[in-house]
Amino acid sequence: MLKPFALRYSLALVMLASALAGAAELYRYVDDKGVTVLDRQGVPPEYIGKGYEVLNEQGRVVRVVPPAPSREEMQRQLDAKARASSDAQLLRLYTSVEDVDRALERKMAELDGLIGVARGNQQSLRTQQANLQSQAAESERAGREVPAHLVEQIDNLRDQQKSLDKDIARYEKDRDAAKAGYAADRARLAELLGGTR
Template identity: 35%
Template sequence: MLLTTLTTKLSRASIAVLALMTAAVSAEVVFYRYIDKDGVPVISSKIPPEYAQKGYEVVTPSGRVVRVVKPAPTDAEKENLRSKAELAKWDAELRRRYSSVKEIKLAKQRKLESIDGSIQILKGNIGGIDTRIHQKRMEAANLERAGREVGEGLLKQLEELKHKREVTVTRIEKRERERQALIDKFDQDIERFGVITGRRES
């Protein structure tokens, strides 16, 4: 009697273990259902990368859908998502930094005053360089009139001054481009702030 009972329990336990193992194996077996190049649905244990990008379903052997994988976004969709994210970031930054259009205009004025100041300093430097170039040229001209040779040192100084002038002019042009970019950015901020808040006061 005891042996029979023990055997029955073992049999039931074995059946339970077997059932669990079968369920586990079944749970691991899945297939991929996708649409091929001819528009025909295909069910396979593997999915080619080019079709995976277009979206597919993960299904069980019985055909039950376990998971749906959406198609990868197109380049245009990615750009649209990126643009929306950037726009949201811009809006949040404007709301965080300013409470009115007037504040944006005051910030614009301060920035422009700063960059205008640096441009004026550079232009002043140009004036000083031009004065020194004129002086060195006069020295060279006086030497030539006196029948003397213009020394290498003087010629080198002239070349260095000319180079310094070119560098300074380039810096001025760069600052002027930055000034225009600054104006454009603040004007865009003012316009966008008006859109998201409905406030367009001057």
């Protein structure tokens, strides 16, 4: 009989302790009507974002949960974090604005090389096309039909030239974008290093 009593007594103590622990905290928040509310159950989900205070049984504030940042503030924080990351990356890449200038020169040389190769390929394709068109013209002058494979080859050469035109236009765009990007990097690095150079 003693054992069940001890068990019941222990269980009652545990329940009392948990009730007291739950009663030990009050939550203070402002509802949508502007009324300050004290609640033992916690803060309803719709008010958590506005921030609240946790009070002990004597009514003293033991913890303050600040309001969630607004969408604009959150965006500012994200922008600041992205800027800091970008600045750190810039400082890892370059030690001076002259490094940025050299990197731009290398990029321009690379793109100019690609443009030169593409233009050289275009010239080669034009020469091939002129030869094939000459053969086609000879067939027509001789009163023969132009062979299908010849027409197909000429069409393929035109398609390749169009593709090279697109490549060259893309490389030209890349040149402009690189100039703008490196100029921005140069200006930001100068700012980070303490003045323009």
